[in-house]
Amino acid sequence: MTVRVGFIGTGGIATSHLLNLASIEDAEVVALCDIAPNRVEEAREYVNRNILTRSEAEGVEPRLIEAATYTDYRQMIRNERLDAVYICLPPFAHGDPEHAALDANLHMLVEKPVALDLRVANDILRRINEQGVIATAGYQLRYMGFIDKAIELLRNTVIGQTIVLRFTRTPGTSWYHRQDRSGGMMIEMATHQVDLLRFLVGEIRKVYAAAATRINNLDNPEYDIFDVNSSTFTFDNGAVCSFAINFLTGPSGLPDLRGVHIFCKDYILSMDISLKVRRGDDVEEFGLEHDPMLEEDKAFIEAVKTSNPAILRSDYLSAVRTLAVTIANDRSARSGMPVDVNELLRAEAPQAAW
Ligand SMILES: NC(=O)c1ccc[n+]([C@@H]2O[C@H](COP(=O)([O-])OP(=O)(O)OC[C@H]3O[C@@H](n4cnc5c(N)ncnc54)[C@H](O)[C@@H]3O)[C@@H](O)[C@H]2O)c1
Incomplete structure (x- = not known):
């Protein structure tokens, strides 16, 4: 199974995850969403430039990101067949994006901090528990x-x-x-x-x-x-x-x-x-020894692919x-x-x- 991934937020940290996912066989980035259309294009261009440089140096075929682009995450979730989303938003923007992903039963990696308000995080945690989706947070240390x-x-x-x-x-x-x-x-x-x-x-x-x-x-x-x-x-x-x-x-x-x-x-x-x-x-x-964020991304993709959250070192509960x-x-x-x-x-x- 290839894990089909969408991104909500394509700023600084998203580009690090995108570069990592390009090197993970079992992951395919199929859609990118940011409310600022230029951020999506900038992210894709930056990441693909880096993938090309890296694959040239390693002598391997580049796996460029050819994802569909959106400015509305609800539309992205509706249109695309996704298994998981990366939520790479500024701290104040959490809440509705997670609920939209949960409406579609998507697994998620949420960048830290998972919210600014404990009540917002609590409502998300309740649904994660009820629905049994795999949810981890960006604590790569x-x-x-x-x-x-x-x-x-x-x-x-x-x-x-x-x-x-x-x-x-x-x-x-x-x-x-x-x-x-x-x-x-x-x-x-x-x-x-x-x-x-x-x-x-x-x-x-x-x-x-x-x-x-x-x-x-x-x-x-x-x-x-x-x-x-x-x-x-x-x-x-x-x-x-x-x-x-x-x-x-x-x-x-x-x-x-x-x-x-x-x-x-x-x-x-x-x-x-x-x-x-x-x-x-x-x-x-x-x-x-290795890049901890790459290890985090590998663990998340593997957990989704094998339906085994036990291999993750951080879950949403712990992040709350x-x-x-x-x-x-x-x-x-x-x-x-x-x-x-x-x-x-x-x-x-x-x-x-x-
Ligand atoms: N794990 C780490 O070490 C690490 C490192 C850096 C940042 N982060 C975390 O990642 C998160 C994002 O940080 P960043 O540096 O990438 O910020 P950023 O501002 O560069 O990127 C955030 C992006 O989200 C977009 N956005 C905002 N609201 C949106 C919405 N409703 N729908 C879609 N897109 C929306 C913005 O336009 C922006 O492009 C922060 O919580 C930060 O703490 C984690």
Whole structure:
């Protein structure tokens, strides 16, 4: 079976998935949709140019994207015989596109964050569960080559503390600096590190955050997301976490910095694009091995082809729980009070409460 795929949203991240799908035998991209017609054409041209360069270098026949194009996803879903959709939309645009895909019983890969509102995500999750479609989210860090090693090491020790650092600049996409469009740096970007902590360390119980908009708004009055954030998380298993992120490397000219450090009884794990395991003076390093997003795409296509969601490392339920942690962070930063993640889920996304 070839998995017939349509895209809703053909901006930056969609082109990465499109390039990956072109190298996956069992996938066929049959339709592309974006409300901005130029984005569809730009995406197709960019991806096909890259496919040609890649296939020339590899000496293989190019599999160019020859998909039908649409500006209305409902029309695309009606007209095309699809098995699955990739939903690659800005955070604020989720909800109706997922319901349109569910109306047609389509499997879906939804880019993170899966929504900005837990109630929107809850309604989608309920239908995913009722209909039994395969739904995964774009948390590709779970597919990094060294993750199995980290899981193995963490299974047999006691985790004390985790430290997460993410210092970068505000991405250039038009919607990014608006709270009601992107959700801000924790909900939109550091969601990857929150998700990785949940995958490796365990469920996050409580979130206490301090955040502010300090610098990026000085020359842009429309900039209303936080640009500095310091949080404390507690885990169900008793471990604690310090989580510091900012969007200040742009104005300062500092290089970006990111890392997840996990301090255990027997060793310290530090990961970014490699995993370093420190025991006393001894440091062992494990590499990324392969492109994690390609692995994610391969897993999704295989899961749909074989009707086996068990091979996926991230499902929609888990993505809703990650969203809840990041929304809890935002609420805590605004109220000055700690937020219990499971209480938030019970109130706004009971389908995902544990
Ligand atoms: N997994 C990752 O590492 C990763 C990396 C980058 C972006 N992302 C996520 O992917 C999502 C999209 O980001 P991006 O950088 O591609 O944004 P983008 O702005 O480049 O692309 C989004 C596209 O969606 C289109 N769109 C908006 N509403 C639509 C609608 N109703 N129907 C059809 N098309 C519509 C826009 O015209 C735009 O072309 C974001 O949630 C982002 O967080 C994930």
